[in-house]
Each structure stands twice: as C-alpha cells, then as structure tokens.
Amino acid sequence: MDSTAMHVSRRNLIAGVSAAGVIAALAVAVKNPAAISDSGSLIRDTFTGGRSASLATAEREAWQAAVGSDFAIGHTRMRLAGVRPLPRGGARPANLRQNPFIAVFELPMGQALPGNLVYSVRTARVPAFDMFLSQSNEAGRLLAVFN
Secondary structure, eight states: OOOTTOOOOOOHHHHHHHHHHHHHHHHHHHHOOOGTTTTEEEEEBBGGGBBOOGGGOOOHHHHHHTTOOEEEEEEEEEEEEEEEEEOOOOOOOOTSSSSSSSEEEEEOOOOOOOHHHEEBBBBBBSEEEEEEEEEETTEEEEEEEOO
16 A cells, blocks of 8 residues: 555545535535425425425434435435434534434445445435435445535
8 A cells, every 4th residue: 555645534534525415415506496495395204204304404313214214326226224423523503404414325235336426316205316425334335424
C-alpha cells in the first residue's frame, strides 16, 4: 500500500456523505421544482403515523417504523435492515434533522450494487426519491447517512 494514501476520518466521511445528500436534493429541486413544493412530493406517509412527510426528509423515528420494508433500485431489491443513531454532538441547526442516523440496507444473497452513488429508490409506500448509498464493511449491505 502506498504510504502517501489519504486517511479518511469518520468526520470527513460524514461530511462528504452529507454534502452529497445536499447536492442530490438540489439536483432534484432543479430537475423537478414541484418535488419541493407543498403540493409536490409531500405525501401521506404511513411510516409517520399519517402525518404528511416525505420519507426522504423524515426523522429517524419514521425510518425506524420502516425497518423490514422492501426498497427497490431498478430491478434490484433491498430491505431496510436497521437504523443506527449517530451522535448529535451538541445543538443542531433548525434545518438539520434533530436525530441524525444511518439507515442500513441489506441486499439479497448474491446481489450487489456499487456504493458511493446516488440512486433513485422506491418503495410501495412512498414515491421514488434520490438517496446516496455507500458501501458497508459488511458484505451485502449498503448505508445511507441522514444528517
């Protein structure tokens, strides 16, 4: 291994993933302005107890309620295996989730998707939305950081 290889810290990884999520959200807003309007992609989300919300912007509790649900990327299916809280580290700005988390997705045996890409993800309960997925150090799993 090259001794000049860059060390990626957890902080840099979270910052990079967060920045990619913001870029993906901006790309959706530019591509489809209705997606961010009150009458656009806001839906009656069954994961949040009937409150209007998009799963793409939902808090950790809504994702926890969705554990075990199937999601699809094209013809590839994956299951939401769990939700892991991230440390808050003090007060958070109002425009960020108050409880950051990592969503862990499990792919069926023998299937794989490359990580560190933005995918259009859909599920039976909510419309499709873009999500940045990164590789896990556990085989057959992908991670999405929601900050």
